[in-house]
Amino acid sequence: MNPSPFLVVPAMLWTAVAALAVLAVLAVLVLFVRSVRREPEPASDAWDPFGTGFPVIALAAVAAFTVAAAVQGHFSLGDTGLGILWPVMAATALVHAAGRRGRSWPRWSGAAFAAVGAALYGSLPL
Numbered sequence: 283m284n285p286s287p288f289l290v291v292p293a294m295l296w297t298a299v300a301a302l303a304v305l306a307v308l309a310v311l312v313l314f315v316r317s318v319r320r321e322p323e324p325a326s327d328a329w330d331p332f333g334t335g336f337p338v339i340a341l342a343a344v345a346a347f348t349v350a351a352a353v354q355g356h357f358s359l360g361d362t363g364l365g366i367l368w369p370v371m372a373a374t375a376l377v378h379a380a381g382r383r384g385r386s387w388p389r390w391s392g393a394a395f396a397a398v399g400a401a402l403y404g405s406l407p408l
Contacts, residue, residue, distance in 0.1 A: 285406050293402040300372030300399060307375040331374045335392050342393035343369045343400040350404030357404075369399030 307329045347365045351357035373396035380387050 289402065289405055293406055296399050296402055300368070300376070300395075303372055303376035303379050306379040310379065329375065329378045331371055333374065333378075335377060335389065336370070336374060338389075339373050339392045339396045340366070340370050342397040343373070346397035347400035347404040350401040354405050354407070356407055361403075365403040366400055369396040369403065372396070372399060 311329060343366045347362065347369075348357065351361070351365070373392040376395055377387060377392040380391075
C-alpha cells in the first residue's frame with residue numbers, strides 16, 4: 283500500500299521541523315556544557331524531556347497515534363514506539379528551544395505539535 287502524497291509531504295515537513303528543534307536543543311546543550319566549565323548556570327536552563335509538560339504531551343501523542351493508526355487499520359505495538367516517542371521528544375525539544383529564545387508558548391503547543399506528528403506517523407504505513 284503506497285501512502286498518499288497528502289500524508290507524506292506534511293509528515294516530511296513535520297519531521298524536518300522536529301529534527302531542527304532537537305538539533306537546536308542539542309546545540310544549546312553543548313553551549314551549556316561549555317559555559318558550565320566557565321561559570322555555573324541555573325539548572326532550570328537544562329532541557330529535561332520528562333519535565334512538567336511531559337505527561338500531557340505524551341497523552342496527546344498516544345491518543346493521536348492510536349486513533350490515526352486504528353482508522354487506517356494498521357495499528358501494531360511495534361510501530362507505536364517510533365510513532366509516539368519521536369513526536370514526544372521533538373515536542374519537548376521544540377517547547378524548550380522556543381522558551382530559551384524568550385518566546386512564551388501556550389501550554390497546549392507542545393501537546394498539539396506531538397499530536398500532529400503522532401497522527402501523521404499513525405496514518406502512514408511504516
